[in-house]
Amino acid sequence: MILIGQFDSPFVRRVGIALRVLGLAFEHRPWSTFGDAELIAPYNPLCRVPVLVLDDEKALVESSAILDHIDSLSDPSKRLIPAEGPARRQALRVCALSTGLADKAVSLFYERALHEHQSDLWRSRCEHQIQGVLTMLNTERAERATPYWFGESIGHADIALACALRFTADAHPSLWQAERWPALGAHAERCEALPVFQEISQAFVPPK
Numbered sequence: 001m002i003l004i005g006q007f008d009s010p011f012v013r014r015v016g017i018a019l020r021v022l023g024l025a026f027e028h029r030p031w032s033t034f035g036d037a038e039l040i041a042p043y044n045p046l047c048r049v050p051v052l053v054l055d056d057e058k059a060l061v062e063s064s065a066i067l068d069h070i071d072s073l074s075d076p077s078k079r080l081i082p083a084e085g086p087a088r089r090q091a092l093r094v095c096a097l098s099t100g101l102a103d104k105a106v107s108l109f110y111e112r113a114l115h116e117h118q119s120d121l122w123r124s125r126c127e128h129q130i131q132g133v134l135t136m137l138n139t140e141r142a143e144r145a146t147p148y149w150f151g152e153s154i155g156h157a158d159i160a161l162a163c164a165l166r167f168t169a170d171a172h173p174s175l176w177q178a179e180r181w182p183a184l185g186a187h188a189e190r191c192e193a194l195p196v197f198q199e200i201s202q203a204f205v206p207p208k
Contacts, residue, residue: 001019001024001025001026001027001052001053001054001055002026002027002028002029002052002053003015003016003019003026003027003028003029003050003051003052003053004029004031004040004043004049004050004051004052004053005029005030005031005033005049005050005051006030006031006032006049006202006205007030007200007201007202008167008170008202008203008204008205009049009050009167010099010102010105010106010160010163010164010166010167011049011050011063011099011102011163012049012050012063013163013166013200013201013202014063014067014156014159014160014163015050015052015063015066015067015070016028016200017159017163017196017197017200018067018070018080018156018159019070020196020199020200021080021154021159021196022070022071022073022074022078022080023074023078024070024073024074026052030202031049032205033047033048033049043059043061044059044061046061048061048062050062050063050066052066052069052070063099064095064099067080067081067156080154080155080156080159081095081155081156081157087150090150091149091150091155091156091157094137094140094149094157094160094161095156095157095160097133097136097137098137098157098160098161098163098164099160099164100129100133101130101133101134101137101161101164101165101168102160102163102164102167102168104126104129104130104133105126105130105164105167105168105171105172105175106167106171107126108123108126108127108130108171108172109171109172109206111123111126113206127175130168130172130175131175134176134180134181134184135181137161137181137184138181138182138183138184139183141183141184141187142182142183147190148190149161149187154191154194158187158191159191161184161187161188161191162187162188162191162192162197165184165187165188166188166192167204169188170203170204171204
């Protein structure tokens with residue numbers, strides 16, 4: 001398999017980490033959606049990442065679809081999300097809030113970096129949404145004493161959240177203060193200390 005995209009993207013990074021945790025081998029092509037769009041387009045005409053090119057050369061796009069597929073390749077006991085029932089819905093909810101946080105952080109960065117005249121309304125809305133998600137997730141994480149959100153083992157929800165927090169901290173340091181959301185800060189610190197998070201990592205590189 002081939003994973004396309006740079007690891008400073010929270011979406012690409014969560015896929016790379018999950019592949020490593022599940023023990024699935026992959027080749028990494030760190031193509032940028034800005035500088036390498038012509039290379040990405042044959043696999044995804046939207047020129048978005050991540051893209052996972054399978055061994056039959058078919059390409060999967062969008063991180064949640066990719067993760068659903070790679071879970072299906074793994075032993076059921078190693079899945080990073082429950083296969084069904086309330087536990088699956090709870091995990092998907094945390095994943096959705098975490099990826100929504102990442103999406104808003106990405107949108108806010110592009111608003112600041114690419115537009116000479118920024119929309120104060122859009123910027124304010126994104127910042128409010130980011131802070132709202134951080135506050136909700138911090139409250140919920142503080143209610144759980146387990147090392148990871150749903151128990152003793154890491155799952156997709158933990159990975160998605162940690163990757164979203166890392167990107168938010170890198171792209172918007174003024175919006176992220178670990179002391180304001182201490183449960184999330186502790187969660188991020190625990191995840192980032194893992195060897196797989198240190199391996200699948202890249203300093204934030206603003207597009208040019």
